[in-house]
Amino acid sequence: MSKIHVTTKINGDEVEFLADPRETLLDCLRDHVGLTGTKEGCGTGDCGACSVELDGTLVCSCLVLGAEANGKSVNTIEGMAKGEELHPLQRKFIEHAALQCGFCTPGILVAAKSLLEKNPNPTEEEARFWLAGNLCRCTGYDKIIRAVLDAAAEMRETA
Amino acid sequence: MAKDNVTNEFRLIGTRPNRPDGLDKVTGRARYGADFSLPGMLWGAVVRSPHAHARIVKIDTSKAMALEGVKSVVTRADFPTGLTGEDWNLQENTIAGEKALYDGHAVAAVAATSKFLAEEAARLIEVEYEVLPHVIDVDDAIKPDAPVIREGAADASVPEGSAPNVVRYMEFGRGDVEAGFAAADLVMEKTYKTEATHQGYIEPHACVGQMGADSKGEMWVCTQGHWYIRKMCAAVLGIESAQLRVTPSEIGGGFGGKTTIFMEPLSLALSRKAGGRPVKIVMSRAEVLRATGPTASGSMDVKLGMTKDGKITAARVEFRMQGGAFPGAPVDMALYCCLAAYKLENVAHIGYDVMANRPKCAAYRAPGSPMGAFAVESLVDEMCRELKLDPIETRLMNAVREGDVASYGPKFGSIGLVEVLEAVKQHPNYQAPLGPNQGRGVAAGYWFNHNGETSVSMSIASDGTAQVSVGTPDIGGSRASIALMVAERLGIAYEDVRVNVVETGALGENEPTHGSRATFASGKAAILSTEQAIKEMCRRVAKEWGIDEEAVDWSDGAAHPAGPNAGKFPPMTLKEIAANMGSTGGPISGHHESLPDGVGASFGAHVVDVEVDPETGRTSIVRYLVVQDAGRAIHPSYVEGQYQGGAAQGIGWALNEEYVYGSDGRLQNPVFLDYRIPVASDLPMIDTVIVEVPNPGHPYGVRGVGETGITPPLPAIANAVHAATGSRIRHLPITPQKVRSAMKAAAK
Secondary structure (H helix, E strand, O other): OOOEEEEEEEOOEEEEEEEOOOOEHHHHHHHHOOOOOOOOOOOOOOOOOOEEEEOOEEEEHHHOEHHHHOOOEEEOHHHOOEOOEOOHHHHHHHHOOOOOOOOOHHHHHHHHHHHHHHOOOOOHHHHHHHHHHOOOOOOOOHHHHHHHHHHHHHHHHHO | OOHHHOOOOOOOOOOOOOOOOHHHHHHOOOOEHHHOOOOOOEEEEEEEOOOOOEEEEEEEOHHHHHOOOEEEEEOHHHOOOOOOHHHHHHHHHHOOOOEEOOOOOEEEEEEEOOHHHHHHHHHHOEEEEEEOOOOOOHHHHOOOOOOOOOOOOOOOOOOOOOOOOEEEEEEEEEOOHHHHHHOOOEEEEEEEEEOOOOOOOOOOOEEEEEEOOOOOEEEEEOOOOHHHHHHHHHHHHOOOHHHEEEEEOEOOOOOOOOOOOOOHHHHHHHHHHOOOOOEEEEOOHHHHHHHOOOOOEEEEEEEEEEOOOOOEEEEEEEEEEEOOOOOOOOHHHHHHHHOOOEOOOOEEEEEEEEOOOOOOOOOOOOOOHHHHHHHHHHHHHHHHHHHOOOHHHHHHHHEOOOOOEOOOOOEOOOOOHHHHHHHHHHOHHHOOOOOOOEEEEEEEEEEOOOOOOEEEEEEEOOOOOEEEEEOOOOOOOHHHHHHHHHHHHHOOOHHHEEEEEOOHHHOOOOOOOOOOOHHHHHHHHHHHHHHHHHHHHHHHHHHHHOOOHHHEEEEOOEEEEOOHHHOOOOOEEHHHHHHHHHHHOOOOEEEEEEOOOOOOOEEEEEEEEEEEOOOOOOEEEEEEEEEEEOOOOOOHHHHHHHHHHHHHHHHHHHHOOOOOEOOOOOEOOOOOOOOOOOOHHHOOOEEEEEEOOOOOOOOOOOOOOOOHHHOOHHHHHHHHHHHHHOOOOOEOOOOHHHHHHHHHHHHO
16 A cells, blocks of 8 residues: 655654554554654553644544644654653652553653643642543552642642 | 561661663653564564354465465464473464364464554455354353363363363362351351453563574563563474573563463464564454453352351352363462461362363462452451451451461461551541441452562672662562662662663573562572672672681671671772772672572451442442551552552452453453543542561561452452442442342342
């Protein structure tokens, strides 16, 4: 099947790739662009491990075709830290031991960042419902929620 | 090891430093199974049976092979014959022989130059099936006239004349059970059922396998145990173990489900036929749910006798479990664990391992124990209600202590059940006021913990830092706990120790990260390796000082004269010794391999408050408390994490999760939308109390913390739902439908 030429901006960098029209954005990121930080846990939009921002909107990249990213910007986990400086969420996840196996972590961080951009002061309940689309099987979510709320508090203080 | 050898004063143990692999895991850099690729790599896809039970009449691969870009196809004909026992089971499960034994059973596999091409080729492989009658439920499978899954699968333990799908039988106990029941004021007998659940790790299985015509190969794979992958692949493919080098990736959860093989041998077989080009296979979520290793389902009879003040006078349990189309349901473990918390004089256990047309079960966190606990801890609660007894006091009255003979035979060493139950009583959650439609449930749980084959090396770098090579993949922070222990012993900074999970070529055989063993077994071996390096450093320092080796002690990261008689020398630090090691005898390292002795068993107890919506029957978790004996919490955050994660999986098992089969024997819910694991909005914060009754068998008192925590939630939640509604659900999961009909029936 002939491929589609896609031009996107990924984590601020101009990126071009050839996508099979059947390929998801997730597959393109992982197999063509070499950004394997975005994970596939289900391929059906149920687990959130593949969460990325597409033109600023939080999406499951397994539910978006690679070709749809043409002319758009994509933010992935690889773009979250600025050089050596981690995003407060990343730092708080390490400090709170909010990851065990770490496989869901990129998706949860991307989703949590999107939450805090919309709502810098979420309640525990709001954080739980926002992240309800991101499955974690290891932690029982306790430390994840604490890390998100703590990062939010720190970001409010320094804002 | 004597009790007084357990150290109690620590510099690092019990602190909460950042995990060494944290940065990689929050930046997306950590490499998991599917993240690995090689030049020239092909993609594999697997053809799976759509039938629960079917004879394979013919497989036609010609159309697939004719497709441009398809490089190899394998069927069972490409695998060696003549395997026996578990090796045969593994091979049969890897790729079906004469019959497909469950929905999702692999029957062929193909490798091609792209993922899409491999999937297309898989669709072009034509398999002709003769569909056979199937059986799914354990109570149906044990009937004498059930469809026979395989003749001759039963072992010698099965009595003559048993039903055809019974493959193992066990019976053990002690005392006089009938006399015990006669001495009771209340005797109750009930039947409980649990459904199969899946470990539900978020990372699907993935591997890249490469093997040449010389049967030498390499594999990169997400696994809990790469030596198991090596051994099992070698057996299934008829190659030599040592010729296969297996490197583990980071692992995205396992919970027991990644301690065995599924598609890994297929990638190697495809690679060999494709001239040695590496082949990557990544399972879809549906493949994970249909064709990996969920847990067994159980049907369990429990009979208990109790005096009116709560003393258990006798217990009889009979468990039937199906573990798929192969022997191996953990009915033995379920029997050993289910009554372990109780001091019993009269006890009888009977168990049946039964085959059904389902995938071959794998371990799932304390395999067997949650089901057994559900049955026994539910009935104990029912009897406490009947006799108006406090459930914690009743458990304390019957609790096993050090020196007691366990229900399943061995004598308990140091254990912390009483301490755990006392901590529950003290906790505010146990006294918290309940609202309308709310109820509180408690239950205890048990896991043996495990040692297992362990081989660890450590070495000192010339700048005085240390590296440790372990063979147990880090699923939940074991690099951190092992680095803490080695740094503690060496007397250096935590950050100066790097723990590497190394490939099969680098160490002797290691069992997987299973049985709650990584921090206990690899940790103990790492400490003993460190002792060896310390001994060598002391020897070199003694030589330098011109005194006896025994006259040199190690503390605070330096060699010291052992006492005033040893002579007056300033301490020689690890840094100084390391800097000079090139001229004092060469590299300094330590190695330890053993089945580390001194395993310490672990008890836990959970308290859960639920609220049941009387209109819909939906159960919500209001408050949750885990209390468990860790022996010693090396890194308390990751101990709490194990407690919380175990509780969350148990909550899912109790309320939502089950394998749902249609009448055609096909799995109806092989996606996360329908196989619904708990999400963040389903749960409250999960409170934890780490009880520390040090294990005398470990230098720092570690028991292992991974598994016990999934055991109490099943009965604790059933007990809480009873408290909230007055209705007892004896068949998991406790769905809104079941609760509503039980409440309706009770109202009549």
